[in-house]
Amino acid sequence: MTRSNFISHPLSRRQVLKGSAALGLGSAMGLSPAWANPWGRTNVYSKGVEEGPEVSLAIRRESIPIDGQEASAFSINGTSPGPLIRLKEGQDAVLRVTNLLDESTSIHWHGLILPPEMDGVPGVSFAGIEPGETFTYRFPVRQNGTYWYHSHSGMQEQLGHVGPLIIDAAEREPFRYDREHVLLLTDWTFEDPMSVFRNLKTMEGYYNFQERTIADFFADVRQNGLTPTVEMRSMWAKMRMSSRDIADVTGSTYTYLLNGHSPEENWNALYKPGERVRLRVINGSAMSYFDVRIPGLKLTVVAADGQPVQPVPVDEFRIGVAETYDVLVSPEDDQAYTIFAESMDRSGYARATLAPREGMQAETPDRRQIADRGMEAMSVHMDGMDHSGMSNMQGMDHSGMSNMDGMDHSNMEGMDHSAMSGMSGMGHPTGMTGEQRNTLANGMLASGEAQPGSRYGQVGIGIDPNERRVLVYRDLKAFTPWPDRREPGRELELHLTGNMERYMWSFDGKKFSEVTGPIHFEKDERLRLILINDTMMEHPIHLHGMWMELENGQGELIPRKHTLNIKPGERVSALITADAEGSWAFHCHLLYHMDAGMFRVVQVS
Amino acid sequence: MRTNYLMLGLLTISLSALTFTAWAAGQHEDSQHSANNAEADRTISVEAGDMWFDPEDIQVTAGETIRFEIINNGSLEHEFVIGDKAAQEEHRIMMQEMSGGHGDAHGGHGGHDMAEGEHGGQMPSITIGAGETKTLVWTAPSNVESLEYACNIPGHYESGMYGDINF
Secondary structure: OOHHHHHHOOOOHHHHHHHHHHHHHHHHHOOOOHHHOOOOOOOOOOOOEEEOOEEEEEEEEEEEEEOOEEEEEEEEOOEOOOOEEEEEOOOEEEEEEEEOOOOOEOOEEEOOOOOHHHOOOEOOOEOOEOOOOEEEEEEEOOOOEEEEEEOOOOOHHHHOOEEEEEEEOOOOOOOOOOEEEEEEEEEEEOOOHHHHHHHHHHOOOOOOOOOOOHHHHHHHHHHHOHHHHHHHHHHHHHOOOOOOOOOOOOOOOEEEEEOOEOOOOOEEEEOOOOOOEEEEEEEOOOOOOEEEEOOOOOEEEEEEOOEEEEEEEEOEEEEOOOOEEEEEEOOOOOOOEEEEEEEOOOOOEEEEEEEOOOOOOOOOOOOOOOOOHHHHHHHOOHHHOOHHHHHHHOOOOOHHHHHHOOOOHHHHOOOOOOOOHHHOOOOOOOOOOOOOOOEOOOOOEOOOOOOOOOOOOOOOOOOOOOOOOEOOHHHOOOOOOOOOOOOOOEEEEEEEEEEOOOOEEEEOOEOHHHOOOOEEEOOOOEEEEEEEEOOOOOEEEEEOOOOEEEOOOOHHHOOEEOEEEEOOOOEEEEEEEOOOOEEEEEEEOOHHHHHHOOEEEEEEO | OHHHHHHHHHHOHHHHHHHHHHHHHHHHHHHHOOOOOOOOOEEEEEEEEOOEEEOOEEEOOOOOEEEEEEEEOOOOOEEEEEEOHHHHHHHHHHHHHHHOOOOOOOOOOOOOOOOEOOOOOEOOEEEEOOOOEEEEEEEOOOOOOEEEEEOOOOOOOOOOOEEEEEO
């Protein structure tokens, strides 16, 4: 076969054969969306997949069962989460969204490059869709891969107003597979999201049952000695945080769902032994990061945020809110495998089963211990500490610190820690073993270089990198350089700031309601955005309308993403080509952080 | 290995001797990276892309000598290794270990000894840079039913970069 044959047949011959073989299953599928179909993608028509280019979506509020209980969810064409929207690269999409609610709504097409008035953010892109109205989104589809869509109105996203969005590639993708499944992760609450928000604002640690107690204090003193313990405590007190605030909304209210199903419902993703299965994993949660693994199977990561990356075989990966990863698995044996998505704070998990037949299940792994931010704080705080005190730390869990071997602490002086009064010394550079960084004549780092203060080689809190091979940002590497090869003309620094006790979240200390104007990008400029996380929580930062090329040290092969996870104390940079004229949303994708004020408008003009 | 082979040869004289010769010839050509058309029964052109081979399978007859012409049309370096499934997997695990953890999946490639295949020979292999075309002459052994050609650079095989050699 020649290359041109492949362009006209993006699915391999094997895939087509598998598809037609599954035709007989059509009648059994009923009304369930095809992405929820246990046999995955086939050529079968199913009411639950909305194939482009023309799609109509009706938004309702209705009572549907979730985890066996009646729930009042937002539905899209009768399902919650919504149906899979399937477009093709090169199409002109026409997406009609009808509001059958008694409140305003919207849909944002997360990760898509499109005209600003089609981006779906009320107050920024358009006015929103009022009750009874239909809004028609029209845009050319200029990319391919795994994305998702969700409401950008109020807190509708928390109650199921989300769905997967897949764009099939016009040309052959850099991998082949026999079957695919979408795995959409969400966090469901039976509470009213407004009352969740109120609880967070008025009572610190409302959903956090893992606060340190006086007994913990004495245990700490026994292990660490009195002085380090008191120092750590006062550090947390200054930040108005508890060291166990891994997530601010937890499994105490959340039921973690996979394709809308609870762990007990055990949704089955079917395969035939010997097949290579593409899993399109989407974190459509409001607030929850997940650590995803399938015990017994290697996961080969082939795309991040819809964009192909050079394949990375791993055992586990962490997926921040709003990120997507495509992974390939090759189950050879006729057995069930547990798809295990553990929430980062270990308060619960989503679970499904990859199985050759329906109704199977495998062992569910034990959840790991709750991590303690104290360890992470110490790992980024070491230059300020008396290292002799470390000898008292035997018996403590050093897992969060194992990446620190061979660090050159002398490099840490001279960093800007001014914003971190309680925690001078936060953030240590990636690969601090004295490696040289390329700098430009103007003193800025060359494109693609990792910033001092980045930790792209670390997964983050609660993961022991020596236990299994876990994906880190530094692994992500594009196949070819992105089109704009210019060095950045300037750097724009933004601090991620917050006060946990008062539940205030912001950029540069100013809530969205307090800022006077948008962040300005010069049309067509090439700039470097530097994000410095002054808080002790992870934040998934999302820029609408333009890609962010994550400077993870991979030089001209840096990956591009729509959402960047910034770890506590970390300094992360991305290159942006400001080619999308108009106003765009830029925000933390933790829903309650965005609503609390961690939101800005970027204006390109 | 050679000794084992000769001892085996004593038991089944004609067949084993033929096999040994075939493997030896193949290896000689591989290590020289030379391509002698006169010795090959036919040429098979294989396109290597990111991350696939085209064709995905080939049919061979035991004992025939094939000149593979491998064209790398991808953006990355690839290898073309012939061996059975188990030996390929062994080679893959080794390459993953050599690439050492994070971020530089391709760093460990090159200069290593191939794991030996199940059938007595080293696995014939060749590395092709992006945009390059290389040839490899190989004689199909007579004591196997199926083999694979594969790229074992970490993640490449897992993405589907292999093909079946059917006898």
